[in-house]
Amino acid sequence: MDLINGFITIFSQPMTMLFIVMGSVLGVVVGAVPGLTASAAIAMLVPITYYIDPLSALAFLYVIGKAGRFGGSISAILFNTPGTTAAAATILDGHPLTQKGQAGKALKTASLASAIGDFTGEILLICGALTIATFTKQLGPPEYFAIYVCAFLIIGSVISSSVLKGIISTLFGASLAMIGLDPITSEPRFDFGMIELYNGLSLVPLLIGLFVISEVFTQATHNHANDGHHDTVKANNPEDSQLSWSEAKRCLPFIGKGSAIGSIVGLLPGVGSAVACFVAYGEGRRKAKNGDKWGTGVIEGVAAPEAANNAVSGPSMIPLLALGVPGSTIAAMLLGVFMIHGIQVGPQIFETSGDIVYGLFAAGLIGILLYFLIGWFGSAFIGRQIDKIPAIMIYPSILAVACVSAYTARSSLFDVGLACIFGVIGYLMRVTNLSTAAAVIAFVLAPGAEQALRQSLLLSDEGFAIFLDRPVALAFFAIPVFAISLRLYSRLRSQKTPAEMLDSA
Amino acid sequence: MSTRDLNYSDRRARMTARHDLATGLVIVALAIFLFVESLSIPVDPEEPGLSSRFFPQSICGLMALLGTILAFNGARGRAAPDDKTTFAxxxxxxxxxxxxxxxxxxxxxxxxxxxxxxxxxxxxxxxxxxxxxxxxxxxxxxxxxxxxxxxxxxxxxxxxxxxxxxxxxxxxxxx
Known part of the structure; x- marks a missing residue:
């Protein structure tokens, strides 16, 4: 019933509907441009949301995130370059299909699989978030602190190829969040005598610097001289551009498995679409009757990873809505938008701002339908247009938009300078394999973690022993310890000396 | 795997270790700087619970510890197997x-x-x-x-x- 109200809200507000349509188109286009991610686009567009109503703002950015994940498959299939990391596994069979003259079939498979996967994840979000929220309402500050620690460590340990660097990245993000007023005593901290830092760092310049400007700097280091137009192999017959019902039916089991894998991965903080697509591809290939042909251009090899990477989208929002703890970069940015509009995120949100939450769910479902239609009928056209614009003309414009966007949020040139500083820091983090995403999520999580810890100790007569009396808190402390131990153990087991590697070669 | 491939991956690992040493040292320097700065955060001794300095100083302490480990591993020429830095x-x-x-x-x-x-x-x-x-x-x-x-x-x-x-x-x- 609440969801129906959500649909009514969306359809009765033409402006919100317009933003959903724009989000779908923009998301597909941005996702299809290699190097530009949905996260970068959302980071640039967060300041715009200051100027529109909360539901339109959230729906716009949420749909960009969804459509962007699908858009990545267009360049993966057509140009052998994934538009986003989420589409990295789609290349394996998607591009060989293009080389056989079956690009249209591959793109339609990707559209269908993405939409079904995303729809599955969205249903899980709609049913799961409210259910979990009814339990989390009973949690107190000690449990919340344990959840924050769990999120910090899980994100830190899985987001980078090095556990150490992942956790350092989260600590760096948390240290940035310490700038500004103390949440309990309101004493100024780390403001270095600058009035602009008195209330803390704004999320917008941080996002724009770490995600957008650092990407422009990274692209500047690439040699774009060889970025010629890609030749597409024309379809030999009309069926090569179509996806028949029998072919779609053949893909359905792989789409189902991919959706399930993506939904589970989406629930884990920080893991993300890139992991989901490879797990689904590997699992699909292992179970497929034609597994030996995967990698040579089979549509099932496109369907499995595409369903998985889009199924991540909905469940990754569950920790945000049920706990107020973002588990992904897009969720962290949406949390920023909630905060800009003064909406308290957490288990109470279903009661305090239910219309916005269910409106957001409805927007997600409409967005899925829209990007499916765009993908089914227009992805080849979008791909061709993107191929015509040289990357060297896109990135200088993005640098300018990023700077103006950073200014837009608070009409502050200080924020533009800050975004430029974070651009350099973000570039250095990327090339040294530190995670900018982990830093941003930690920046958003840290104030809540500090508040929960200090409130816990105010409640306690026995200091830190309060955590020992709370079984839920202990369980959340144990999860990351187990996860990190498992990862380190598996790494130690798989480590071989160079001599052993030569022997086994 | 050929000896040439091994030499290449060995070179990459050594380069990553060098970068890790520098990154670790920068992280330690940042942690020390922030820790020293945190000493100027006003504290009310009568205030119950944790002081305003506790959380920032804990983060600085952990950053310094992990930065030291990263730098130490880098100095020993060790890096995580899949960790490949690309700084030039x-x-x-x-x-x-x-x-x-x-x-x-x-x-x-x-x-x-x-x-x-x-x-x-x-x-x-x-x-x-x-x-x-x-x-x-x-x-x-x-x-x-x-x-x-x-x-x-x-x-x-x-x-x-x-x-x-x-x-x-x-x-x-x-x-």
Missing amino acids: GSVFVRKVLPLSALSFAYVWLFQLFGYTTATLITLYIASYLFGVRGKALALLSPIMSLLFYYLFFGLMGVFEPPAEIFDVMVYLKGL
């Missing part, structure tokens, strides 16, 4: 440094000459640095500057700060 000093100086200097110059130009002049100049130089030449170089900068101007300051109604020295848009509007 010469590329940074040739490509990234000019572009980052340009972005800082943009802030300064914006303040002195307003949006239009600052964006025109910055976009022109950024396009040149990316390798745009010919007609595209001449057209990209004015077209995009005007497009963004009407998008942000026109359509969205963002406040346009007055230029300290001279704003070409004010001059054009006055004609």
